[in-house]
Amino acid sequence: MTTNNLVIETELLTKRFGDIVAVDGLSLEIPRGHVFGLLGPNGSGKTTTMGMLLGLVRPSAGRFSLFGGRITHRESLTRTGAVVEFPSFYPHLSGRDNLAYFQEVSGKSDAVELDMLLDKVGLAERGKDRFRTYSLGMKQRLGLAYVLLGNPELLILDEPTNGMDPDGMAEVRELIRSLGDGERTVLLSSHLLHEVEQVCDSVAILSHGRLVVQGRVDDLVHSLAGEKILLRTTDNAKAIEVISKLDWVTDVTSKEKSILVSAPPKRSTEISEVLSKSAVYIAEMTSSQMSLEEYYFNITSGANGD
Amino acid sequence: MIRQILNLARWDVIKLRRRWMPWVFLVFIVLSSQLRLLTEYQKFSNADPGRIEVQAGPGDEEGEYTTIGISCLDIQDGAVESRLTGMQNEYRNKALQEIESLRERCPGTLAMYDTARKIFLNNAALPGSLSFGFGMFGTMGYVFVMILAAMAMGVEYTWGTARQVLAKGCSRGRFLAAKILALMAVVGIGHLVVMLFMGISGLVISYTLADNGITTDVVQWLRAGADAIKSMYMMLPYIILGMFFAILTSSASSGIVISVVFFIGESILRWIIGSYLGPDAARILISVNTPLWMTSLEFPALDDPPAIYNYMRDFLSTFLPILAYIIVFGSTSFWLFHRRDLRPSAGG
Incomplete structure (x- = not known):
């Protein structure tokens, strides 16, 4: 600049x-x-x-x-x-x-x-x-x-x-x-x-x-949020089991009625394909993003040594 | 630069004009000066030089008797006989003896009365009434001006407006210079108002009591003009002091309180220093110099070098200490205002 x-x-x-x-x-x-x-x-x-x-x-x-x-x-x-x-x-x-x-x-x-x-x-x-x-x-x-x-x-x-x-x-x-x-x-x-x-x-x-x-703002939020996909399926328990086996997925957690998948959003079609093969169908799929508020508390609590 | 200072000063006058404090002070000063004039007039008009009471007749059952007052003015006006008309001879003769004794004392008494009358007319008739009015600035005026200056400067801190003025790119020096100029203008307007009222009173007194109406003596009028300028100069250190206290404390209320404490404290100090170290030592105090500064000095004849020297010595002996106060506290105020942060009150 x-x-x-x-x-x-x-x-x-x-x-x-x-x-x-x-x-x-x-x-x-x-x-x-x-x-x-x-x-x-x-x-x-x-x-x-x-x-x-x-x-x-x-x-x-x-x-x-x-x-x-x-x-x-x-x-x-x-x-x-x-x-x-x-x-x-x-x-x-x-x-x-x-x-x-x-x-x-x-x-x-x-x-x-x-x-x-x-x-x-x-x-x-x-x-x-x-x-x-x-x-x-x-x-x-x-x-x-x-x-x-x-x-x-x-x-x-x-x-x-x-x-x-x-x-x-x-x-x-x-x-x-x-x-x-x-x-x-x-x-x-x-x-x-x-x-x-x-x-x-x-x-x-x-x-x-x-x-x-x-x-x-966008860069900061994405940098900490990483790349996550939020899913709601017909069978969340089975979906977690199937997705966990994918080697490019780093983490899968259950979040209320959804599943949070740590994976690049661009691979969401592959997730959809794998799940349908296991007879699990996706009701909703979004890329998860952290709000600035979450980011702020995350970063200031770290800076405060909390 | 000068244009901006003048514009800011104009706005500072507007800001002061819309507050109640300057008006209250002005009303107080005008009423006090008029009251002072009235008191002088009362003293003069009731004066009966050398007055004695003579017994006018026999006493009553309780020993009380009526008296007649005779003064030197009655003797001078040849009004004694008419005052004693109708008295019994016994009392009249006794009264005449007492009046004769008074008559001997009258030349001295009347000379003193005449001097007092001249002093009164000098003060109360035009143009002396104008200078007499400035006397009020020399008493309560000091503290009023200090309070006004501390308020005008202090509220800029208290309200946070100083921050916004400076954030708009106004230099601190110009801001302060405009403030001093505005306060001088307000004090000047105060002088004009007092002059107006004292002028009207003086006009009435000139035509009712003075022998020759309004004087045409140019020197006397020049002296009144000079007194107005001197009075303004006398106010300047107090304006500077009031502002200095406000800048020092960054607050209107603290600046006002310190101004009042300074005023009272100086009076006490003046007494202590004067008592223990002598009156000359007390000349370091501003309140000792300002009354002396307002004392009228006789203009010397231009062909009399020793008189000119004495005049200049007396003039400078009060002019310079006042100037020193203006310079020292003025430059300290500018330095402090430049140096200090205008800190936010709280938060980040």
């Missing part, structure tokens, strides 16, 4: 708070146009990493660059929209005035953009109300409008659906997914693993400030 294509690159990035190592030698590469998930339990260093990228937290060691390091960090930030931890606004100002202020901070003033963004996040009706009167979900929506100010190339979102109702969460996921289409890059942290699975192309899993694994 060429450096020019990397929007975020960190190299042995480290942050210590006294004796506590919040981020420990983190090296990440996030290419342009990706929706990238940062996963990890509380205290794993996700927010601190985002804070360092945004210049809010000074790294103790290591380096990072935004947009390939071709522009100054402050210029990079003007091309970035970010909410770290939770959306923070002035409670005594209206939602619209809050956006206008942050627009001014970026050195711009565009009333049309404000109206368009409020409309986009569904706050057009409440834009003139004070921020303190907003519900948690509305605050999150205003946070999304804030990150979209100036049409940034990079979005950094920390738990963007926190506090939203299910409908709102689905909408925001859809919005994030659409934002990540094309050239825009999204770095997203979330505790909701299925959310990351639905939204992200790639993911990095952190534990105790260390990078446990980084890669495309």
Whole structure:
């Protein structure tokens, strides 16, 4: 991957708070146009990493660059929209005035953009109300409008659906997914693993400030899940007996009313043939895949030494 | 860069304008300055220089008797005879003896009264009333300004908005500079409002009590203008201190509490240092220098080098300590704000 294509690159990035190592030698590469998930339990260093990228937290060691390091960090930030931890606004100002202020901070003033963004996040009706009167979900929506100010190339979102109702969460996921289409890059942290699975192309899993694994969501899930086929037959006991005799099958286990066969899915027709010869017929056959949630718990429990 | 700082400062003024605290402080300062003026007026209007009470007639069964008050002003205005009309000769003669004795003391008493009147009119009539109003900034104004500055800066930490401002690419230096500028503007607006009210009061007093109405003496008007600038300069170290405490503690409430403790603590320290080490040693404290700074200095004649030297010495002896506070705490605030992480409150 060429450096020019990397929007975020960190190299042995480290942050210590006294004796506590919040981020420990983190090296990440996030290419342009990706929706990238940062996963990890509380205290794993996700927010601190985002804070360092945004210049809010000074790294103790290591380096990072935004947009390939071709522009100054402050210029990079003007091309970035970010909410770290939770959306923070002035409670005594209206939602619209809050956006206008942050627009001014970026050195711009565009009333049309404000109206368009409020409309986009569904706050057009409440834009003139004070921020303190907003519900948690509305605050999150205003946070999304804030990150979209100036049409940034990079979005950094920390738990963007926190506090939203299910409908709102689905909408925001859809919005994030659409934002990540094309050239825009999204770095997203979330505790909701299925959310990351639905939204992200790639993911990095952190534990105790260390990078446990980084890669495309599909690749990671497949790498640990291995190759498995899930079967439901007319006679599971006989099927297990028959399939076990095949030398390319490494394992066969009974799983509730099904059978889990450790074998390449491409050989499923051979399994079907062998079973029919033994008068066992297949009712259902699927390739078994581990969810990101299962993968996450698997990998973080390993990293925690559990 | 300057344009962005000005824009941010404009927004900071808007943010402050929509909070109740600056308004409460402003109302308090305006009312206090008006009350102070009214108190001075009451003292002046009730003054009866050298007043004595003379017995006007025989006493009643309980020994109580009526009296008539005579002051030097009655003697000066030739109103004694009319005041004693209708009195029995016995009491009238006795009263005249006492009045004669008062008459001898009156030149000195009236001179003192005249001086007091001049001082009152200097303070209460235009343009002296304007400078008199700034006196309120020199008492409660300090602590109000510190609290306001600590609040304005501290809430950026407390609400987490500082993080979002900086994450938008705003430099920390510009953010802080805009904040100081906005607070100066708010304090300046406060001065203007106090000037407006004191101006109206001064106008009324000028036309009702002063002999010649509003003075046309340019020097006096210039002095009022200079006092406004001096008062603003005097507020700057307190703005910086309030912000410094908020940055130091990364919190609005802690910054406000430390500001108040500083204000009280300095008063106690001033007394302790002044008592044990002498008044000059206490000059290290800001609260000792600011009242001295507001003391009006007579402008020297330009052809009098020793007077110019003395003027400059007195001027710099208070200007420089205040400047030192501004520079030391201002640069420390900038350094701390640059240096410190804006850490997330919890989680990862």
